[in-house]
Amino acid sequence: xxxxxxxxxxxxxxxxFVLSKFLGICPFLGVSKKTSTAVGMGGAIIFVITISSLxxxxxxxxxxxxxxxxxLRTIVFILVIAALVQLVETVMKKFMPPLYRALGxxxxxxxxxxxxxxxxxxxxxxxxxxxxxxxxxxxxxxxxTLALVLFSGVRERIETNDIPPAFxxxxxxxxxxxxxxxxxxxxxxxxxx
Amino acid sequence: xxxxLIPVAIVSGLGLVFGIILSYASVKxxxxxxxxxxxxxxxxxxxxxxxxxxxxxxxxxxxxxNGAEINLCPVGGSELVxxxxxxxxxxxxxxxxxxxxxxxxxxxxxxxxxxxxxGIIDCRSAATMAGGPSSCVYxxxxxxxxxxxxxxxxxxxxxxxxxxDEKKCSxxxxxxxxxxxxxxxMVPSKSEYSxxxxxxxxxxxxxxxCTVACIACRKCVKECPVGAISIINQRxxxxxxxxxxxxxxIKVCPTTAIMKYKGHM
Numbered sequence: 001x002x003x004x005x006x007x008x009x010x011x012x013x014x015x016x017f018v019l020s021k022f023l024g025i026c027p028f029l030g031v032s033k034k035t036s037t038a039v040g041m042g043g044a045i046i047f048v049i050t051i052s053s054l055x056x057x058x059x060x061x062x063x064x065x066x067x068x069x070x071x072l073r074t075i076v077f078i079l080v081i082a083a084l085v086q087l088v089e090t091v092m093k094k095f096m097p098p099l100y101r102a103l104g105x106x107x108x109x110x111x112x113x114x115x116x117x118x119x120x121x122x123x124x125x126x127x128x129x130x131x132x133x134x135x136x137x138x139x140x141x142x143x144x145t146l147a148l149v150l151f152s153g154v155r156e157r158i159e160t161n162d163i164p165p166a167f168x169x170x171x172x173x174x175x176x177x178x179x180x181x182x183x184x185x186x187x188x189x190x191x192x193x
Numbered sequence: 194x195x196x197x198l199i200p201v202a203i204v205s206g207l208g209l210v211f212g213i214i215l216s217y218a219s220v221k222x223x224x225x226x227x228x229x230x231x232x233x234x235x236x237x238x239x240x241x242x243x244x245x246x247x248x249x250x251x252x253x254x255x256x257x258x259n260g261a262e263i264n265l266c267p268v269g270g271s272e273l274v275x276x277x278x279x280x281x282x283x284x285x286x287x288x289x290x291x292x293x294x295x296x297x298x299x300x301x302x303x304x305x306x307x308x309x310x311x312g313i314i315d316c317r318s319a320a321t322m323a324g325g326p327s328s329c330v331y332x333x334x335x336x337x338x339x340x341x342x343x344x345x346x347x348x349x350x351x352x353x354x355x356x357x358d359e360k361k362c363s364x365x366x367x368x369x370x371x372x373x374x375x376x377x378x379m380v381p382s383k384s385e386y387s388x389x390x391x392x393x394x395x396x397x398x399x400x401x402x403c404t405v406a407c408i409a410c411r412k413c414v415k416e417c418p419v420g421a422i423s424i425i426n427q428r429x430x431x432x433x434x435x436x437x438x439x440x441x442x443i444k445v446c447p448t449t450a451i452m453k454y455k456g457h458m
Contacts, residue, residue: 059207063203063207064203067199067200067203069199069200069203072200072203072204075204076203076204076207079204079207079208079211080207080211083211083212083214083215086215087214087215087218090215090218090219090222091218091222093222093224094222094223094224095222097224
Protein backbone atom coordinates (compact mmCIF):
# COMPACT_ATOMS: atom_id res chain seq x y z
CA UNK A 1 0.00 0.00 0.00
CA UNK A 2 2.76 2.39 0.97
CA UNK A 3 4.47 1.65 -2.30
CA UNK A 4 1.36 2.49 -4.31
CA UNK A 5 0.96 5.85 -2.53
CA UNK A 6 4.60 6.60 -3.20
CA UNK A 7 4.16 5.75 -6.88
CA UNK A 8 1.22 8.14 -7.06
CA UNK A 9 3.03 11.02 -5.35
CA UNK A 10 6.14 10.44 -7.43
CA UNK A 11 4.15 10.38 -10.66
CA UNK A 12 2.31 13.61 -9.83
CA UNK A 13 5.14 15.74 -8.49
CA UNK A 14 8.60 14.25 -8.86
CA UNK A 15 8.28 12.72 -12.31
CA UNK A 16 5.69 15.12 -13.61
CA PHE A 17 5.09 14.17 -17.25
CA VAL A 18 5.26 17.64 -18.66
CA LEU A 19 7.67 19.40 -16.36
CA SER A 20 10.20 16.65 -15.62
CA LYS A 21 9.86 14.15 -18.45
CA PHE A 22 8.87 16.65 -21.17
CA LEU A 23 6.11 14.44 -22.53
CA GLY A 24 2.96 15.93 -24.00
CA ILE A 25 4.44 19.38 -24.63
CA CYS A 26 2.14 19.94 -27.59
CA PRO A 27 -1.14 20.01 -25.62
CA PHE A 28 0.73 21.69 -22.77
CA LEU A 29 1.40 24.69 -25.01
CA GLY A 30 -1.65 24.28 -27.22
CA VAL A 31 -4.56 24.19 -24.80
CA SER A 32 -3.15 26.09 -21.83
CA LYS A 33 -4.36 29.48 -23.03
CA LYS A 34 -7.45 29.37 -20.86
CA THR A 35 -8.01 27.56 -17.57
CA SER A 36 -11.36 26.17 -18.70
CA THR A 37 -9.90 24.41 -21.76
CA ALA A 38 -6.96 23.21 -19.66
CA VAL A 39 -9.36 21.54 -17.23
CA GLY A 40 -11.26 19.94 -20.13
CA MET A 41 -8.09 18.54 -21.66
CA GLY A 42 -6.89 17.37 -18.25
CA GLY A 43 -10.14 15.49 -17.66
CA ALA A 44 -9.85 13.76 -21.02
CA ILE A 45 -6.20 12.84 -20.39
CA ILE A 46 -6.93 11.35 -16.95
CA PHE A 47 -9.75 9.31 -18.44
CA VAL A 48 -7.76 7.96 -21.37
CA ILE A 49 -4.45 7.25 -19.62
CA THR A 50 -6.14 5.35 -16.79
CA ILE A 51 -8.08 3.15 -19.20
CA SER A 52 -5.13 2.68 -21.54
CA SER A 53 -2.92 1.49 -18.64
CA LEU A 54 -5.63 -0.97 -17.77
CA UNK A 55 -5.75 -2.34 -21.32
CA UNK A 56 -2.13 -2.18 -22.46
CA UNK A 57 -0.79 -3.96 -19.39
CA UNK A 58 -2.57 -7.33 -20.03
CA UNK A 59 -1.77 -7.15 -23.75
CA UNK A 60 1.90 -6.67 -23.01
CA UNK A 61 2.00 -9.25 -20.23
CA UNK A 62 -0.04 -12.03 -21.83
CA UNK A 63 0.45 -11.47 -25.54
CA UNK A 64 3.78 -9.82 -26.24
CA UNK A 65 5.89 -11.27 -23.44
CA UNK A 66 5.13 -14.99 -23.99
CA UNK A 67 5.99 -14.71 -27.70
CA UNK A 68 9.08 -12.61 -26.98
CA UNK A 69 7.72 -9.73 -29.01
CA UNK A 70 8.39 -6.91 -26.55
CA UNK A 71 10.17 -4.98 -29.29
CA LEU A 72 6.75 -4.51 -30.92
CA ARG A 73 5.37 -2.68 -27.91
CA THR A 74 5.46 0.84 -29.40
CA ILE A 75 3.45 0.02 -32.49
CA VAL A 76 1.06 -2.26 -30.61
CA PHE A 77 0.43 0.35 -27.93
CA ILE A 78 -0.29 3.02 -30.52
CA LEU A 79 -2.75 0.67 -32.16
CA VAL A 80 -4.40 -0.14 -28.85
CA ILE A 81 -4.63 3.46 -27.70
CA ALA A 82 -6.04 4.71 -31.00
CA ALA A 83 -8.67 1.99 -31.06
CA LEU A 84 -9.45 2.55 -27.39
CA VAL A 85 -9.98 6.28 -27.72
CA GLN A 86 -12.24 5.70 -30.69
CA LEU A 87 -14.24 3.11 -28.74
CA VAL A 88 -14.49 5.32 -25.68
CA GLU A 89 -15.69 8.18 -27.85
CA THR A 90 -18.40 6.06 -29.47
CA VAL A 91 -19.63 4.66 -26.18
CA MET A 92 -19.50 8.04 -24.49
CA LYS A 93 -21.47 9.69 -27.27
CA LYS A 94 -24.21 7.15 -26.72
CA PHE A 95 -24.36 6.95 -22.94
CA MET A 96 -22.81 10.16 -21.58
CA PRO A 97 -23.59 12.96 -24.04
CA PRO A 98 -22.86 15.76 -21.52
CA LEU A 99 -19.37 14.40 -20.82
CA TYR A 100 -18.87 13.84 -24.55
CA ARG A 101 -19.71 17.47 -25.26
CA ALA A 102 -17.52 18.65 -22.37
CA LEU A 103 -14.44 16.79 -23.59
CA GLY A 104 -15.29 17.58 -27.19
CA UNK A 105 -12.34 17.88 -29.53
CA UNK A 106 -9.80 16.94 -26.85
CA UNK A 107 -10.69 13.27 -26.87
CA UNK A 108 -9.64 12.53 -30.48
CA UNK A 109 -6.60 14.77 -30.02
CA UNK A 110 -5.32 12.46 -27.31
CA UNK A 111 -5.11 9.51 -29.71
CA UNK A 112 -1.70 10.60 -30.86
CA UNK A 113 -0.53 12.13 -27.62
CA UNK A 114 2.92 11.04 -26.54
CA UNK A 115 2.02 11.36 -22.84
CA UNK A 116 -0.45 8.49 -23.24
CA UNK A 117 2.04 6.33 -25.11
CA UNK A 118 4.84 7.33 -22.75
CA UNK A 119 2.82 6.28 -19.74
CA UNK A 120 2.14 2.84 -21.26
CA UNK A 121 5.82 2.38 -22.17
CA UNK A 122 7.06 3.48 -18.75
CA UNK A 123 4.72 1.02 -17.06
CA UNK A 124 6.15 -1.97 -18.92
CA UNK A 125 9.70 -0.69 -18.55
CA UNK A 126 9.31 -0.59 -14.78
CA UNK A 127 7.54 -3.96 -14.64
CA UNK A 128 4.67 -2.72 -12.50
CA UNK A 129 1.85 -5.01 -11.43
CA UNK A 130 -1.62 -4.24 -12.84
CA UNK A 131 -2.71 -2.30 -9.74
CA UNK A 132 0.47 -0.26 -9.71
CA UNK A 133 0.19 0.32 -13.45
CA UNK A 134 -3.32 1.75 -13.16
CA UNK A 135 -2.34 3.93 -10.19
CA UNK A 136 0.74 5.15 -12.04
CA UNK A 137 -1.33 5.91 -15.15
CA UNK A 138 -3.98 7.77 -13.19
CA UNK A 139 -1.47 9.71 -11.06
CA UNK A 140 0.73 10.74 -13.97
CA UNK A 141 -2.36 12.03 -15.78
CA UNK A 142 -3.31 13.97 -12.66
CA UNK A 143 0.22 15.40 -12.69
CA UNK A 144 -0.24 16.35 -16.33
CA THR A 145 -3.52 18.08 -15.51
CA LEU A 146 -1.95 19.86 -12.57
CA ALA A 147 0.86 21.20 -14.74
CA LEU A 148 -1.60 22.20 -17.46
CA VAL A 149 -3.95 24.05 -15.11
CA LEU A 150 -1.13 25.75 -13.20
CA PHE A 151 0.46 26.87 -16.44
CA SER A 152 -2.82 28.15 -17.87
CA GLY A 153 -3.00 30.41 -14.82
CA VAL A 154 0.49 31.69 -15.59
CA ARG A 155 -0.45 32.27 -19.22
CA GLU A 156 -3.59 34.16 -18.31
CA ARG A 157 -1.35 36.50 -16.31
CA ILE A 158 1.12 36.81 -19.17
CA GLU A 159 -1.73 37.93 -21.47
CA THR A 160 -2.17 41.17 -19.57
CA ASN A 161 1.51 41.96 -19.18
CA ASP A 162 3.62 44.32 -21.19
CA ILE A 163 6.09 42.04 -22.99
CA PRO A 164 8.87 43.19 -25.34
CA PRO A 165 7.78 42.58 -28.95
CA ALA A 166 10.55 40.04 -29.59
CA PHE A 167 9.27 37.84 -26.75
CA UNK A 168 5.55 38.07 -27.42
CA UNK A 169 3.67 34.85 -28.06
CA UNK A 170 5.50 31.55 -28.01
CA UNK A 171 8.95 32.75 -26.77
CA UNK A 172 7.64 34.13 -23.47
CA UNK A 173 5.43 31.05 -23.10
CA UNK A 174 8.44 28.76 -23.41
CA UNK A 175 10.42 30.86 -20.94
CA UNK A 176 7.51 30.70 -18.49
CA UNK A 177 7.23 26.93 -19.03
CA UNK A 178 10.93 26.56 -18.24
CA UNK A 179 10.49 28.51 -15.00
CA UNK A 180 7.50 26.41 -13.93
CA UNK A 181 9.57 23.32 -14.75
CA UNK A 182 12.43 24.58 -12.59
CA UNK A 183 9.95 25.04 -9.74
CA UNK A 184 8.86 21.41 -10.09
CA UNK A 185 12.46 20.24 -9.90
CA UNK A 186 12.26 21.28 -6.27
CA UNK A 187 10.32 18.05 -5.66
CA UNK A 188 13.33 16.02 -6.81
CA UNK A 189 14.49 13.76 -3.97
CA UNK A 190 11.20 13.93 -2.11
CA UNK A 191 10.69 10.76 -0.01
CA UNK A 192 13.97 9.47 -1.43
CA UNK A 193 12.36 8.82 -4.82
CA UNK B 194 10.06 -18.08 -40.66
CA UNK B 195 8.17 -18.11 -37.38
CA UNK B 196 10.15 -15.07 -36.25
CA UNK B 197 8.40 -13.07 -38.94
CA LEU B 198 5.03 -14.78 -39.13
CA ILE B 199 4.15 -14.67 -35.42
CA PRO B 200 4.64 -10.91 -34.98
CA VAL B 201 2.80 -10.22 -38.22
CA ALA B 202 -0.02 -12.52 -37.16
CA ILE B 203 -0.25 -10.93 -33.70
CA VAL B 204 -0.22 -7.33 -34.87
CA SER B 205 -2.67 -7.92 -37.70
CA GLY B 206 -4.75 -10.10 -35.40
CA LEU B 207 -4.92 -7.27 -32.87
CA GLY B 208 -5.81 -4.87 -35.65
CA LEU B 209 -8.55 -7.20 -36.84
CA VAL B 210 -9.95 -7.65 -33.34
CA PHE B 211 -10.01 -3.91 -32.69
CA GLY B 212 -11.50 -3.31 -36.11
CA ILE B 213 -14.29 -5.77 -35.43
CA ILE B 214 -14.92 -4.29 -31.96
CA LEU B 215 -15.01 -0.77 -33.35
CA SER B 216 -17.29 -1.57 -36.25
CA TYR B 217 -19.58 -3.48 -33.92
CA ALA B 218 -19.58 -0.57 -31.46
CA SER B 219 -20.30 1.98 -34.18
CA VAL B 220 -23.39 0.02 -35.20
CA LYS B 221 -24.46 -0.93 -31.69
CA UNK B 222 -23.96 2.48 -30.12
CA UNK B 223 -24.94 4.56 -33.09
CA UNK B 224 -26.40 7.92 -32.20
CA UNK B 225 -28.97 8.92 -34.77
CA UNK B 226 -28.22 12.52 -35.58
CA UNK B 227 -30.87 14.44 -37.45
CA UNK B 228 -29.52 15.04 -40.95
CA UNK B 229 -31.73 18.08 -41.22
CA UNK B 230 -29.52 19.90 -38.72
CA UNK B 231 -26.77 20.15 -41.27
CA UNK B 232 -29.09 21.35 -44.01
CA UNK B 233 -30.57 23.99 -41.72
CA UNK B 234 -27.11 25.05 -40.64
CA UNK B 235 -26.09 25.49 -44.28
CA UNK B 236 -29.14 27.59 -44.99
CA UNK B 237 -28.45 29.94 -42.07
CA UNK B 238 -26.24 32.94 -42.82
CA UNK B 239 -23.40 31.80 -40.56
CA UNK B 240 -22.56 35.19 -39.12
CA UNK B 241 -23.10 33.92 -35.55
CA UNK B 242 -24.52 37.30 -34.58
CA UNK B 243 -26.87 35.90 -31.94
CA UNK B 244 -29.85 38.01 -33.02
CA UNK B 245 -32.09 34.92 -32.99
CA UNK B 246 -31.52 34.52 -29.25
CA UNK B 247 -29.34 31.43 -29.56
CA UNK B 248 -25.58 31.35 -29.22
CA UNK B 249 -24.56 31.17 -32.85
CA UNK B 250 -25.96 29.60 -35.97
CA UNK B 251 -25.02 26.03 -34.94
CA UNK B 252 -27.14 26.21 -31.84
CA UNK B 253 -30.05 27.80 -33.67
CA UNK B 254 -29.91 25.06 -36.32
CA UNK B 255 -30.11 22.45 -33.59
CA UNK B 256 -32.96 24.32 -31.92
CA UNK B 257 -34.89 24.52 -35.21
CA UNK B 258 -34.69 20.77 -35.66
CA ASN B 259 -35.90 20.40 -32.09
CA GLY B 260 -38.92 22.53 -32.84
CA ALA B 261 -37.91 26.17 -32.45
CA GLU B 262 -39.55 28.85 -34.58
CA ILE B 263 -37.93 29.20 -38.00
CA ASN B 264 -38.46 32.94 -38.36
CA LEU B 265 -36.16 34.13 -35.59
CA CYS B 266 -33.21 34.94 -37.84
CA PRO B 267 -33.53 38.58 -38.91
CA VAL B 268 -30.44 38.33 -41.08
CA GLY B 269 -31.70 35.81 -43.62
CA GLY B 270 -35.05 37.55 -43.98
CA SER B 271 -37.96 36.06 -45.90
CA GLU B 272 -35.73 34.14 -48.29
CA LEU B 273 -34.27 32.14 -45.41
CA VAL B 274 -37.66 31.44 -43.87
CA UNK B 275 -38.87 30.06 -47.21
CA UNK B 276 -35.86 27.76 -47.44
CA UNK B 277 -36.17 26.64 -43.84
CA UNK B 278 -39.86 25.86 -44.24
CA UNK B 279 -38.91 23.71 -47.25
CA UNK B 280 -36.37 21.79 -45.18
CA UNK B 281 -38.48 21.47 -42.07
CA UNK B 282 -41.86 21.17 -43.72
CA UNK B 283 -43.48 23.74 -41.44
CA UNK B 284 -45.13 27.04 -42.20
CA UNK B 285 -44.00 30.23 -40.56
CA UNK B 286 -45.02 33.83 -40.75
CA UNK B 287 -42.50 35.95 -42.50
CA UNK B 288 -41.64 38.89 -40.33
CA UNK B 289 -41.22 42.31 -41.84
CA UNK B 290 -37.64 43.15 -42.69
CA UNK B 291 -36.29 45.85 -40.47
CA UNK B 292 -33.11 47.89 -40.67
CA UNK B 293 -31.21 49.96 -38.13
CA UNK B 294 -31.25 53.72 -38.57
CA UNK B 295 -29.22 56.38 -36.77
CA UNK B 296 -31.55 59.12 -35.61
CA UNK B 297 -28.93 61.85 -35.78
CA UNK B 298 -27.36 63.95 -38.49
CA UNK B 299 -24.99 65.96 -36.31
CA UNK B 300 -21.57 65.50 -37.87
CA UNK B 301 -18.69 67.65 -36.57
CA UNK B 302 -19.45 70.48 -39.00
CA UNK B 303 -23.04 70.78 -37.74
CA UNK B 304 -22.41 70.74 -34.01
CA UNK B 305 -19.95 72.63 -31.85
CA UNK B 306 -17.08 70.53 -30.63
CA UNK B 307 -16.75 71.15 -26.89
CA UNK B 308 -13.27 69.68 -26.40
CA UNK B 309 -10.68 67.51 -28.08
CA UNK B 310 -11.32 63.99 -26.89
CA UNK B 311 -8.09 62.06 -26.59
CA GLY B 312 -9.18 58.94 -24.71
CA ILE B 313 -10.12 55.41 -25.64
CA ILE B 314 -11.84 55.23 -29.02
CA ASP B 315 -15.13 53.97 -27.66
CA CYS B 316 -18.52 55.65 -27.52
CA ARG B 317 -19.31 54.60 -23.95
CA SER B 318 -15.97 55.90 -22.74
CA ALA B 319 -16.30 59.19 -24.61
CA ALA B 320 -19.92 59.65 -23.53
CA THR B 321 -18.95 59.56 -19.85
CA MET B 322 -17.00 62.80 -20.29
CA ALA B 323 -19.59 65.59 -20.17
CA GLY B 324 -21.75 63.57 -22.57
CA GLY B 325 -19.09 63.39 -25.23
CA PRO B 326 -17.19 65.98 -27.28
CA SER B 327 -20.24 67.03 -29.31
CA SER B 328 -22.24 69.99 -28.04
CA CYS B 329 -25.41 67.93 -28.48
CA VAL B 330 -25.49 65.42 -25.64
CA TYR B 331 -28.30 63.50 -27.33
CA UNK B 332 -26.53 62.94 -30.60
CA UNK B 333 -24.04 60.50 -32.07
CA UNK B 334 -20.72 60.30 -30.23
CA UNK B 335 -18.99 59.16 -33.40
CA UNK B 336 -16.39 56.80 -31.92
CA UNK B 337 -17.75 53.85 -33.87
CA UNK B 338 -18.65 51.39 -31.11
CA UNK B 339 -21.57 50.26 -33.26
CA UNK B 340 -19.22 49.74 -36.21
CA UNK B 341 -17.15 47.35 -34.12
CA UNK B 342 -20.08 45.07 -33.32
CA UNK B 343 -21.54 45.07 -36.84
CA UNK B 344 -20.92 41.65 -38.36
CA UNK B 345 -22.05 42.80 -41.80
CA UNK B 346 -19.79 45.78 -42.40
CA UNK B 347 -22.85 47.98 -42.85
CA UNK B 348 -21.73 50.86 -40.65
CA UNK B 349 -19.41 53.70 -41.53
CA UNK B 350 -18.31 56.51 -39.27
CA UNK B 351 -17.54 59.76 -41.03
CA UNK B 352 -16.75 63.11 -39.56
CA UNK B 353 -18.02 62.11 -36.13
CA UNK B 354 -21.29 60.70 -37.42
CA UNK B 355 -22.43 57.12 -37.87
CA UNK B 356 -24.20 56.08 -41.04
CA UNK B 357 -25.75 52.71 -41.72
CA ASP B 358 -25.86 51.28 -45.21
CA GLU B 359 -29.40 49.95 -45.28
CA LYS B 360 -28.66 47.68 -48.21
CA LYS B 361 -26.07 45.84 -46.13
CA CYS B 362 -27.92 46.07 -42.82
CA SER B 363 -29.44 42.74 -41.86
CA UNK B 364 -31.47 44.03 -38.94
CA UNK B 365 -29.75 41.98 -36.26
CA UNK B 366 -30.01 44.89 -33.83
CA UNK B 367 -26.57 44.54 -32.27
CA UNK B 368 -25.71 48.21 -32.84
CA UNK B 369 -28.99 49.24 -31.20
CA UNK B 370 -27.87 47.58 -28.00
CA UNK B 371 -24.36 48.99 -28.25
CA UNK B 372 -25.17 52.70 -28.66
CA UNK B 373 -24.79 54.53 -25.32
CA UNK B 374 -27.02 57.36 -26.57
CA UNK B 375 -29.72 54.94 -27.73
CA UNK B 376 -30.18 56.83 -30.98
CA UNK B 377 -30.13 53.81 -33.29
CA UNK B 378 -33.66 52.59 -33.93
CA MET B 379 -35.04 49.65 -35.83
CA VAL B 380 -37.43 50.72 -38.60
CA PRO B 381 -39.20 48.76 -41.34
CA SER B 382 -36.96 48.78 -44.38
CA LYS B 383 -39.78 50.14 -46.55
CA SER B 384 -39.87 53.32 -44.49
CA GLU B 385 -38.09 56.13 -46.33
CA TYR B 386 -38.34 59.18 -44.11
CA SER B 387 -37.14 59.69 -40.58
CA UNK B 388 -36.44 62.61 -38.33
CA UNK B 389 -32.68 62.44 -38.03
CA UNK B 390 -32.53 64.02 -34.61
CA UNK B 391 -32.84 62.71 -31.09
CA UNK B 392 -32.46 65.99 -29.24
CA UNK B 393 -35.04 66.47 -26.51
CA UNK B 394 -34.08 70.00 -25.58
CA UNK B 395 -36.24 73.03 -26.36
CA UNK B 396 -36.04 74.26 -29.95
CA UNK B 397 -33.76 77.24 -29.34
CA UNK B 398 -31.28 75.24 -27.26
CA UNK B 399 -31.30 72.35 -29.69
CA UNK B 400 -30.71 74.66 -32.63
CA UNK B 401 -27.84 76.36 -30.83
CA UNK B 402 -26.10 73.02 -30.29
CA CYS B 403 -26.68 71.63 -33.76
CA THR B 404 -27.66 73.31 -37.02
CA VAL B 405 -29.76 70.38 -38.18
CA ALA B 406 -31.64 69.73 -34.93
CA CYS B 407 -35.39 69.26 -34.83
CA ILE B 408 -36.80 72.35 -33.14
CA ALA B 409 -40.32 70.93 -32.75
CA CYS B 410 -41.87 73.65 -34.93
CA ARG B 411 -44.80 71.37 -35.84
CA LYS B 412 -44.73 72.32 -39.51
CA CYS B 413 -44.34 68.69 -40.54
CA VAL B 414 -47.10 67.60 -38.17
CA LYS B 415 -49.52 69.96 -39.95
CA GLU B 416 -48.24 69.01 -43.40
CA CYS B 417 -48.48 65.23 -43.01
CA PRO B 418 -51.60 64.01 -44.88
CA VAL B 419 -51.89 60.76 -42.90
CA GLY B 420 -51.12 62.11 -39.43
CA ALA B 421 -48.03 59.95 -39.02
CA ILE B 422 -45.94 62.63 -37.32
CA SER B 423 -46.24 63.59 -33.68
CA ILE B 424 -44.13 65.67 -31.33
CA ILE B 425 -42.70 63.59 -28.51
CA ASN B 426 -40.29 65.17 -25.99
CA GLN B 427 -39.65 68.32 -28.04
CA ARG B 428 -38.95 66.58 -31.32
CA UNK B 429 -40.90 65.22 -34.24
CA UNK B 430 -41.22 61.47 -34.61
CA UNK B 431 -42.49 59.77 -37.74
CA UNK B 432 -44.53 56.64 -37.16
CA UNK B 433 -43.18 54.28 -39.86
CA UNK B 434 -46.35 52.20 -39.81
CA UNK B 435 -48.61 55.13 -40.72
CA UNK B 436 -46.11 56.90 -42.99
CA UNK B 437 -46.83 56.52 -46.70
CA UNK B 438 -43.49 57.88 -47.88
CA UNK B 439 -45.03 60.88 -49.64
CA UNK B 440 -42.19 63.18 -48.63
CA UNK B 441 -44.36 66.22 -47.85
CA UNK B 442 -42.67 66.70 -44.47
CA ILE B 443 -39.16 66.95 -45.85
CA LYS B 444 -40.15 69.97 -47.96
CA VAL B 445 -41.37 72.06 -45.06
CA CYS B 446 -38.71 71.22 -42.47
CA PRO B 447 -36.82 74.49 -41.76
CA THR B 448 -33.73 72.80 -40.32
CA THR B 449 -33.55 69.82 -42.72
CA ALA B 450 -33.84 67.52 -39.72
CA ILE B 451 -36.08 65.17 -41.70
CA MET B 452 -34.12 63.01 -44.08
CA LYS B 453 -34.86 60.65 -46.91
CA TYR B 454 -33.21 57.35 -46.15
CA LYS B 455 -34.07 54.88 -48.86
CA GLY B 456 -30.68 53.55 -49.88
CA HIS B 457 -29.13 56.53 -48.21
CA MET B 458 -25.94 56.26 -46.26
